[in-house]
Amino acid sequence: MEANVKERKAxxxxxxxxxxxxxxxxxxxxxxxxxxxxxADFIAPHPSDVTGSIDFSLMNQLPxxxxxxxxxxxxxxxxxxxxxxxxxSLIMGVVVLTVAIGIGVPLGLIAGFWGGKVNSVIMRLTDIxxxxxxxxxxxxxxxxxxxSLFNSMVAISFGWWPWFTRLVQAETLxxxxxxxxxxxxxxxxxxxxxxxxxxxxNCLSTIIVKASTDIGFVILTxxxxxxxxxxxxxxxxxWGTMVAEGRVYLPxxxxxxxxxxxxxxxxxxxxxxxxxxxxxxxDVRVD
Amino acid sequence: xxxxxxxxxxxxxxxxxxxxEEVPTLHNINISLKPGELVTIVGESGSGKxxxxxxxxGLLKTPPTLYTGGSILYKGKDLLKNKKKxxxxxxxxxxxxxxxxxxxxxxxxFTIGEQMLNVYLYQGKKRARRWFGKxxxxxxxAARERAIELLHxxxxxxxxxxxxxxxxxxxxxxxxxxxxxxxxxxxxxLLIADEPGTALDVTVQNSxxxxxxxxxxxxxxxxxxxxxxxxxxxxxxxxxxxxxxGKVVEEGNTEDVFLRPKETYTKNLLAALPKLV
Amino acid sequence: MGRFIGKRILGLIPTILGLxxxxxxxxxxxxxxxxxxxxxxxxxxxxxxxxENQLGLHDPLPVQFFNYIKGLFVGDMGxxxxxxxxxxxxxxxxxxxxxxLSLVSMIISVAVGIPLGIYxxxxxxxxxDHIIRIVSLSGIALPRFWLAILxxxxxxYWLGIFPVIGRGNVAVESITGLRLLDSLLTGNFAGxxxxxxxxxLPAIALSIATAAQIIRMTRTNMIDQMNKDYVLAAESYGLxxxxxxxxYMLKNAFISVLTTVGxxxxxxxxxxxxxxxxxxxxxxxxxxxxxxxYKDYNAIIGVTLxxxxxxxxxxxxxxxxxxxxxxxIKLDA
Numbered sequence: 001m002e003a004n005v006k007e008r009k010a011x012x013x014x015x016x017x018x019x020x021x022x023x024x025x026x027x028x029x030x031x032x033x034x035x036x037x038x039x040a041d042f043i044a045p046h047p048s049d050v051t052g053s054i055d056f057s058l059m060n061q062l063p064x065x066x067x068x069x070x071x072x073x074x075x076x077x078x079x080x081x082x083x084x085x086x087x088x089s090l091i092m093g094v095v096v097l098t099v100a101i102g103i104g105v106p107l108g109l110i111a112g113f114w115g116g117k118v119n120s121v122i123m124r125l126t127d128i129x130x131x132x133x134x135x136x137x138x139x140x141x142x143x144x145x146x147x148s149l150f151n152s153m154v155a156i157s158f159g160w161w162p163w164f165t166r167l168v169q170a171e172t173l174x175x176x177x178x179x180x181x182x183x184x185x186x187x188x189x190x191x192x193x194x195x196x197x198x199x200x201x202n203c204l205s206t207i208i209v210k211a212s213t214d215i216g217f218v219i220l221t222x223x224x225x226x227x228x229x230x231x232x233x234x235x236x237x238x239w240g241t242m243v244a245e246g247r248v249y250l251p252x253x254x255x256x257x258x259x260x261x262x263x264x265x266x267x268x269x270x271x272x273x274x275x276x277x278x279x280x281x282x283d284v285r286v287d
Numbered sequence: 288x289x290x291x292x293x294x295x296x297x298x299x300x301x302x303x304x305x306x307x308e309e310v311p312t313l314h315n316i317n318i319s320l321k322p323g324e325l326v327t328i329v330g331e332s333g334s335g336k337x338x339x340x341x342x343x344x345g346l347l348k349t350p351p352t353l354y355t356g357g358s359i360l361y362k363g364k365d366l367l368k369n370k371k372k373x374x375x376x377x378x379x380x381x382x383x384x385x386x387x388x389x390x391x392x393x394x395x396x397f398t399i400g401e402q403m404l405n406v407y408l409y410q411g412k413k414r415a416r417r418w419f420g421k422x423x424x425x426x427x428x429a430a431r432e433r434a435i436e437l438l439h440x441x442x443x444x445x446x447x448x449x450x451x452x453x454x455x456x457x458x459x460x461x462x463x464x465x466x467x468x469x470x471x472x473x474x475x476x477l478l479i480a481d482e483p484g485t486a487l488d489v490t491v492q493n494s495x496x497x498x499x500x501x502x503x504x505x506x507x508x509x510x511x512x513x514x515x516x517x518x519x520x521x522x523x524x525x526x527x528x529x530x531x532x533g534k535v536v537e538e539g540n541t542e543d544v545f546l547r548p549k550e551t552y553t554k555n556l557l558a559a560l561p562k563l564v
Numbered sequence: 565m566g567r568f569i570g571k572r573i574l575g576l577i578p579t580i581l582g583l584x585x586x587x588x589x590x591x592x593x594x595x596x597x598x599x600x601x602x603x604x605x606x607x608x609x610x611x612x613x614x615x616e617n618q619l620g621l622h623d624p625l626p627v628q629f630f631n632y633i634k635g636l637f638v639g640d641m642g643x644x645x646x647x648x649x650x651x652x653x654x655x656x657x658x659x660x661x662x663x664x665l666s667l668v669s670m671i672i673s674v675a676v677g678i679p680l681g682i683y684x685x686x687x688x689x690x691x692x693d694h695i696i697r698i699v700s701l702s703g704i705a706l707p708r709f710w711l712a713i714l715x716x717x718x719x720x721y722w723l724g725i726f727p728v729i730g731r732g733n734v735a736v737e738s739i740t741g742l743r744l745l746d747s748l749l750t751g752n753f754a755g756x757x758x759x760x761x762x763x764x765l766p767a768i769a770l771s772i773a774t775a776a777q778i779i780r781m782t783r784t785n786m787i788d789q790m791n792k793d794y795v796l797a798a799e800s801y802g803l804x805x806x807x808x809x810x811x812y813m814l815k816n817a818f819i820s821v822l823t824t825v826g827x828x829x830x831x832x833x834x835x836x837x838x839x840x841x842x843x844x845x846x847x848x849x850x851x852x853x854x855x856x857x858y859k860d861y862n863a864i865i866g867v868t869l870x871x872x873x874x875x876x877x878x879x880x881x882x883x884x885x886x887x888x889x890x891x892x893i894k895l896d897a
Contacts, residue, residue, distance in 0.1 A: 135834030261710030
């Protein structure tokens with residue numbers, strides 16, 4: 001049985017997507033960040049600085065041609081560390097969203113399609129989780145566990161899945177009464193089959209748009225946790241952690257805390273631009 | 288009655304900008320209206336009738352609309368040359384419009400009274416003043432009286448109560464009459480009725496149309512009536528224009544157009560009407 | 565209208581209970597060695613076990629939960645392992661500072677966000693619109709803790725215009741706990757100016773991202789309204805632009821904007837923690853962060869619970885405001 005996906009894209013729209021300059025900028029930024037993350041070993045000027053080589057003779061130097069972002073208190077090249085830091089942020093973004101979608105989307109489908117008591121229970125659960133701001137929940141969970149990158153990802157996922165459940169449940173409710181669903185039910189297709197093979201593909205565009213917009217916010221939350229010391233621990237070059245470390249040396253050695261933060265800003269901006277462009281492309285509202 | 292034309296659309300041509308392309312939409316439209324006349328424009332969806340009448344009030348946004356030729360003369364003055372100041376004199380006061388779907392034409396979060404009073408008090412003003420220079424209590428009283436007078440004229444029950452209602456509380460027929468009342472607040476010389484009542488039941492539509500005819504006959508308002516419904520068109524105006532694909536394909540006295548159509552399109556259109564008894 | 569409020573609040577009770585249960589479970593599932601940390605490295609095993617028993621940590625979970633809820637009703641949120649006091653007292657001391665900061669930030673965000681959003685919508689696709697859009701997109705991407713650090717660096721350290729940390733130096737009699745309000749109520753103008761310059765920088769750091777979101781939401785909704793028929797009708801009646809935009813369209817758009825404001829309050833409070841850390845603001849953040857370091861679970865749960873409840877309250881208020889703006893809801897109630 002083929003999935004009936006309502007056609008929403010016209011061929012000219014792909015061209016329109018790329019023409020939109022802001023989206024293009026977003027795409028370039030994201031591509032650069034991904035590139036930095038993957039090839040950090042090769043493009044970082046002082047890769048050994050990341051794995052912990054300490055040279056106090058070089059410490060706290062101003063940005064120069066050799067050390068583009070300057071050095072920190074252990075003489076490490078901040079630029080190299082920032083490049084490696086991209087890995088932490090990207091991993092966080094991808095993993096958290098995968099988990100959130102993996103849990104949230106099926107729950108939303110089930111809630112929306114089965115309806116009744118199942119719907120009430122799932123949505124009530126969603127409401128409970130959503131009644132705490134994501135950052136606070138992440139902080140609480142991370143605080144209870146040992147601080148590490150993995151645990152911070154768990155903590156953030158904890159608060160993120162309900163958004164997808166809510167989104168998919170709403171979409172499912174809309175689609176559930178469409179003709180093609182009723183037709184499938186008439187032929188006697190099983191509920192699971194209809195939910196996952198017929199309804200889900202029609203929710204895909206909304207899910208994709210939300211996921212791409214959310215990556216930025218997950219990275220921000222992850223960096224915030226890092227700043228508080230609840231994420232990857234030093235000497236890991238996670239951007240939030242670096243901002244916290246560098247903060248100690250203000251106001252004189254301003255570069256140590258400024259550049260990692262700038263990296264966060266640019267990365268999140270890139271993902272947001274991309275997400276916006278995708279939203280225009282799919283012509284979807286993800287309120 | 289050899290008086291001057293109140294409204295004269297001369298060779299009006301309009302295109303729409305779709306990205307880099309310009310799509311010609313209206314081609315050399317010529318429509319005229321004398322004072323006190325009821326003229327009908329008939330056409331299928333997409334024939335360009337709504338675009339034509341919206342351009343009379345300058346309601347088309349100028350990108351993407353492009354006026355590629357012609358003029359719209361009202362009392363001899365070309366409306367296409369209007370600045371904002373000129374439109375303030377015209378809209379709601381000289382020329383008014385009645386919209387097709389009364390549910391969407393009324394603001395859902397304001398009461399009928401608020402909307403009617405606003406039109407009375409603020410029509411033609413550059414700024415609606417709420418603190419300094421705001422409308423006096425006498426003006427507000429006069430506004431209320433005018434609103435009640437019009438609602439009464441439109442045969443609506445309990446006008447005072449109606450002022451406190453919100454649009455969603457009322458039936459479609461009542462809403463349509465209120466939309467007409469709103470257009471009449473400043474006694475315009477020309478009323479454009481863009482498919483009024485098409486969203487409503489036939490019987491309601493009928494009474495609305497009778498109401499509009501009465502306005503022309505008793506109050507002397509000139510009216511441009513737009514419809515896609517031939518049956519309605521036959522009963523309304525003295526003269527009829529038939530539009531297709533952005534052109535006027537036939538015009539003349541209503542009787543002539545319906546009984547002795549000259550163009551093939553008109554003939555086909557009439558032939559498609561189901562014969563009732 | 566009263567029934568409407570009553571129904572909403574009743575519907576919240578299961579959610580609140582679920583919230584408490586969730587947080588409670590989180591804390592009890594991983595006890596860790598908080599007691600050991602609190603008692604110090606010299607504590608013997610017996611002392612630790614004794615303390616744990618005293619805190620009820622070895623009772624069956626349902627019993628613990630029941631006791632916790634019982635305690636909540638009398639304002640007992642358990643003992644903070646650090647301060648030794650009831651957590652509720654600690655929170656009562658620190659909450660007003662966080663609340664004041666969040667409130668002032670929200671006011672700034674709304675006061676800046678909505679007008680800019682309207683302006684951006686009116687100048688749709690013109691240059692000023694593009695500039696505002698890019699600026700607001702950057703604002704959303706700004707890490708608030710980083711912005712706080714930068715603002716502090718530039719305006720406090722380098723330029724010396726604003727104080728570096730703290731809430732204020734001039735004594736202000738405490739009535740509501742909100743220094744700005746209290747200083748006005750007691751006619752203490754020195755106190756007011758002092759509190760004002762202390763709160764300004766942190767509030768700005770907090771408010772920018774929220775303001776940016778509000779700008780975007782307002783803009784989108786206003787543009788949606790622009791395509792509606794009632795706007796065209798209003799134009800055809802010759803109504804002035806400011807009436808059409810600022811009253812007719814805004815009232816319709818406001819409902820969605822209100823939703824955003826409600827949701828943003830949550831993210832505002834969460835980020836308040838980070839800004840408090842940078843500016844040494846004596847709010848719940850400091851208390852919570854110390855609690856995190858010392859694994860003071862009662863403190864952590866207490867703070868999370870209070871914030872959760874507060875957020876629920878905000879959402880109820882937003883719901884009630886819907887009724888104020890949308891006549892359909894008002895009349896259905």
